[in-house]
Amino acid sequence: MYKMPYRNAIESQKESITILLPGLNGGGLELGQLPNFLNSNGFETLIPEIKGYLYGTTADSFDTWISQIHGAIDNLRAEYKTINLAGISMGSTLALAVASQRTDISSIALLSPVLRYDGWSVPWYRFLLDIGYNLGIRNWEYSEREPFGIKNPDLRRRVKDRFKAHELSEVGAPLITARHLHEAKGLMSYVTKNLDAITSRLLIVQSVEDDTCSIWSAEKILTETKSDLRRVIWLGNSYHIVTIDNEREVVLNEVLRFFTRAAGGNLGIDSYYANKSPKILKSRVA
Numbered sequence: 001m002y003k004m005p006y007r008n009a010i011e012s013q014k015e016s017i018t019i020l021l022p023g024l025n026g027g028g029l030e031l032g033q034l035p036n037f038l039n040s041n042g043f044e045t046l047i048p049e050i051k052g053y054l055y056g057t058t059a060d061s062f063d064t065w066i067s068q069i070h071g072a073i074d075n076l077r078a079e080y081k082t083i084n085l086a087g088i089s090m091g092s093t094l095a096l097a098v099a100s101q102r103t104d105i106s107s108i109a110l111l112s113p114v115l116r117y118d119g120w121s122v123p124w125y126r127f128l129l130d131i132g133y134n135l136g137i138r139n140w141e142y143s144e145r146e147p148f149g150i151k152n153p154d155l156r157r158r159v160k161d162r163f164k165a166h167e168l169s170e171v172g173a174p175l176i177t178a179r180h181l182h183e184a185k186g187l188m189s190y191v192t193k194n195l196d197a198i199t200s201r202l203l204i205v206q207s208v209e210d211d212t213c214s215i216w217s218a219e220k221i222l223t224e225t226k227s228d229l230r231r232v233i234w235l236g237n238s239y240h241i242v243t244i245d246n247e248r249e250v251v252l253n254e255v256l257r258f259f260t261r262a263a264g265g266n267l268g269i270d271s272y273y274a275n276k277s278p279k280i281l282k283s284r285v286a
Contacts, residue, residue, distance in 0.1 A: 014044070014080050014081070015081055015263065016082035017044045017045065017076055017082075017084070018045045019048060020046065020047045021088070021092070021095055022088060023241075026091075027055040027172070029170045030088050030170055032170070032248055032251075032252075034252060037256065038259070048068065048072040051064070052065060053094070053180075059179035059180045059183060061183055065094055065097075066098055066101070069098045070098065070102070073098070082262075084105070084259060084262070085109070087109075087110065087111065088243050089113075089241070091111075092108075092111055092112065092114070093113055093191050096113065096198060097194075100194040100195070105200040106201065107201040107259060107262040109203045109255045109258060110202060112212070112213065113204065114184075114212065115192050115213070115216070118213055129142065133181075137178075139178070140178050142175065142181055144171070144172070144173075144174050150170075150245055195225050196224055198226060199226050200227060202221070202222075203233070203254065204222060204231070205232075206232060207236070207237075210238075210239060211240055231258070233284075234284045
């Protein structure tokens with residue numbers, strides 16, 4: 001368990017801040033309008049610098065990714081009463097890893113969380129990449145392939161054009177290093193083994209058509225975490241990057257709704273949920 005530094009509370013503390021975590025080797029574009037949308041509705045946000053994880057930095061161990069987020073939270077703790085997390089794809093997995101090591105994260109929005117790469121578009125030879133890495137074959141990069149986590153055809157074409165130009169796009173970088181993927185696998189394994197240490201309130205937004213990971217990850221998180229409040233929204237017209245795909249407005253509004261009710265202290269439980277403990281709600285968006 002991560003040991004949190006002690007700080008005296010101060011009367012001038014701001015109410016809350018939400019730390020936003022992009023996808024693996026991403027640059028923040030894959031969060032779509034989420035930062036601006038939360039800001040415009042009164043929620044402060046921060047996308048921390050995570051060396052070795054984000055685009056443009058040399059890959060490092062997943063422990064260092066987690067450690068850097070702990071550092072960001074510790075620096076904010078004295079200034080804010082409440083700290084929330086939100087992540088897309090591997091950013092969600094990273095958020096879970098952090099929450100498994102500390103108890104002061106209020107609420108977490110998990111957008112397409114990944115505990116294993118088992119989506120319908122993942123190439124059959126994916127497991128061979130792991131074998132090659134373990135055998136010392138590590139000087140390679142994985143090239144992102146269609147549909148790029150996007151169901152919307154217009155957006156998919158735009159991403160394809162950017163990848164041809166070797167540019168960062170709304171789904172991240174066109175290439176992911178072997179080390180990044182290896183560390184991501186370690187992160188997924190770590191989180192899967194430590195789900196029962198997570199007590200923060202959870203919102204999961206998951207597409208049933210996700211091309212990168214099946215609904216297994218969302219179901220695993222839903223059933224094995226120890227949060228008193230766990231809600232899952234099933235989407236039916238998006239792929240993996242739900243923040244920019246066809247149902248992006250649904251995603252934005254559900255995240256805002258979740259954090260707004262969390263800030264109110266009860267998340268609208270009287271109208272939202274039956275009197276059950278833990279409170280688990282599954283909703284389907286057609």
